[in-house]
Amino acid sequence: MIDPQLLRENPELIRESQRARGASVDVVDAAIAADRARRDAISAFETLRAEQKAFGATVAKAPKDEKAALVAQVQELAARVKEAQSVANEAEAAFDAAMTSIPNIIIDGVPPGGEDDFVTLREVGEKPSFDFEPRDHLALGETLGAIDMGRGAKVSGARFYFLTGVGARLELALMNYALDTALDAGFTPLITPTLVKPEIMQGTGFLGAHADEVYYLADDELYLTGTSEVALAGFHSDEIIDVAQGPARYAGWSTCYRREAGSHGKDTRGIIRVHQFQKLEMFSYIDPANAVAEHEALLALQEGMLQSLGLAYRVIDTAAGDLGSSAARKFDVEAWVPTQGAYRELTSTSNCTTFQARRLNTRFRREAGGKTAPVATLNGTLATTRWLVAILETHQQADGSVIVPEPLRPYLRGLEILEPTR
RNA sequence: GGAGACGUCGCAUAGUCCGGCCGAGUGCACCACCCUGCUAAGGUGGAGUCCCCGCAAGGGGACCAGGGGUUCAAAUCCCCUCGUCUCCGCCA
Numbered sequence A: 001m002i003d004p005q006l007l008r009e010n011p012e013l014i015r016e017s018q019r020a021r022g023a024s025v026d027v028v029d030a031a032i033a034a035d036r037a038r039r040d041a042i043s044a045f046e047t048l049r050a051e052q053k054a055f056g057a058t059v060a061k062a063p064k065d066e067k068a069a070l071v072a073q074v075q076e077l078a079a080r081v082k083e084a085q086s087v088a089n090e091a092e093a094a095f096d097a098a099m100t101s102i103p104n105i106i107i108d109g110v111p112p113g114g115e116d117d118f119v120t121l122r123e124v125g126e127k128p129s130f131d132f133e134p135r136d137h138l139a140l141g142e143t144l145g146a147i148d149m150g151r152g153a154k155v156s157g158a159r160f161y162f163l164t165g166v167g168a169r170l171e172l173a174l175m176n177y178a179l180d181t182a183l184d185a186g187f188t189p190l191i192t193p194t195l196v197k198p199e200i201m202q203g204t205g206f207l208g209a210h211a212d213e214v215y216y217l218a219d220d221e222l223y224l225t226g227t228s229e230v231a232l233a234g235f236h237s238d239e240i241i242d243v244a245q246g247p248a249r250y251a252g253w254s255t256c257y258r259r260e261a262g263s264h265g266k267d268t269r270g271i272i273r274v275h276q277f278q279k280l281e282m283f284s285y286i287d288p289a290n291a292v293a294e295h296e297a298l299l300a301l302q303e304g305m306l307q308s309l310g311l312a313y314r315v316i317d318t319a320a321g322d323l324g325s326s327a328a329r330k331f332d333v334e335a336w337v338p339t340q341g342a343y344r345e346l347t348s349t350s351n352c353t354t355f356q357a358r359r360l361n362t363r364f365r366r367e368a369g370g371k372t373a374p375v376a377t378l379n380g381t382l383a384t385t386r387w388l389v390a391i392l393e394t395h396q397q398a399d400g401s402v403i404v405p406e407p408l409r410p411y412l413r414g415l416e417i418l419e420p421t422r
Numbered sequence B: 001g002g003a004g005a006c007g008u009c010g011c012a013u014a015g016u017c018c019g020g021c022c023g024a025g026u027g028c029a030c031c032a033c034c035c036u037g038c039u040a041a042g043g044u045g046g047a048g049u050c051c052c053c054g055c056a057a058g059g060g061g062a063c064c065a066g067g068g069g070u071u072c073a074a075a076u077c078c079c080c081u082c083g084u085c086u087c088c089g090c091c092a
Helices: A004-009 A012-023 A025-061 A066-099 A139-143 A147-154 A166-183 A197-205 A228-233 A286-306 A355-361 A387-394 A406-413
Strands: A118-122 A189-191 A223-224 A240-241 A250-259 A276-286 A313-317 A330-339 A342-351 A362-365 A372-374 A375-383
Touching: A004 A012, A004 A372, A012 A025, A066 A118, A066 A197, A066 A362, A139 A387, A139 A406, A147 A313, A166 A250, A166 A276, A166 A286, A166 A375, A166 A387, A166 A406, A189 A228, A189 A313, A197 A228, A197 A355, A228 A250, A228 A276, A228 A355, A228 A375, A276 A286, A286 A330, A286 A342, A313 A342, A330 A387, A342 A387, A355 A375
Parallel strands: A189 A250, A240 A362
Antiparallel strands: A118 A313, A250 A276, A276 A375, A313 A330, A330 A342, A342 A375, A362 A372
16 A cells, blocks of 8 residues: 555656556546545545534433434434445545555666566676586486475376475475574564465455465465465554564565466476475564665575575566565565576565555554554565575586585584485 | 353453443553652653544544444444354364
């Protein structure tokens, strides 16, 4: 939800943002009209209601024998109040609908355009080179007894897999390493629900353009989350929290579920694009004044993770049209995947400014006793199952073994090399 | 799955049977001030959230889990939903 005050005072800013996203400008004018209609309807209702209340007090105080006459007199007013109330309710609902159709306003400097219009901020690390034909992550995973796609398909269908043996251990090592990194940075770990109510899913903005990406359990009216961001954003919904002294930082550990609708034929091999995976997600609630700095901080933590694992990567500033509805700016860190000769997204970090917080009603006070204001929320990946792809491919050797990046070894009881099992 | 109890302003509670100065009393906590040479105690006052009108001062409205209904009038009566607790059953 964008700021309604901004809608009234500076709609041109919103129109500009819409243009950069390649989205409709008309929705802005529709929202302005709906706002006007809503306020008129509320005023009309409240005037009538005040009249009715005043009359009610008169009736209560009147002598018994006069009550009947007074009551008869006010019945017509009661009907008008009821009518005005329903008009106001409808106007309110129409305004909400108009407002929720507007995505977040992009931050100045975000490149305009669509998916391919991103700007590369930097490339870091040396792309690995091999004096042998490198195996892709699935070939390696099978050789190492780490990934079993066949049985995943047998049990659950396409895009499902088993992590087996060192594969399972490697994922847990990565996740725990990420968790420790988050702990060192002052994040509070949370293991989150992965089924959430419609209003939470709605509030985080995932039911917009990409609604068909989300699993829905109709019998229970619950959504399976594609990231713990959803639960983390909902954590403080309808609360006034204390972030005046510094951010509230959480690290959410959860399984994530994605339908991958519309991606048939893409990344069908291996665990690049799957229906279910693990993720450790950072989430910050913060004074909006400090949101940009926090965004940089999250990005720095992500880059630190990739660097420590010896992965080559680039950082991109996602174009406006490729942002989700909640994000005002998004940086992706993409690791080099040798057998694809391409960078693939390993992390993403979004500054949602006050957009999510407005929808989910999460506020703070800048000073004790002062007015409430929506907080800013930011999120960012710290590790996911997909990282195994880059780790395996980058650190492979001619014999099919894989050198374990140094930081993960403590989480693997000192294991330094993953050896082929066949 | 069955039976029952409950959900009030940060916390704890009163009010609900018998609808009407109850947006709501009390205690604790909180904030400001006063008093007592410290500590403790005491006194006075203030406190919620959201929305609408207004430059402001201020005025008005909504909110007693949520949503409907009855009524001139609902925390209070009726219905539905959600949640919590207790007991029984079932269970990976």
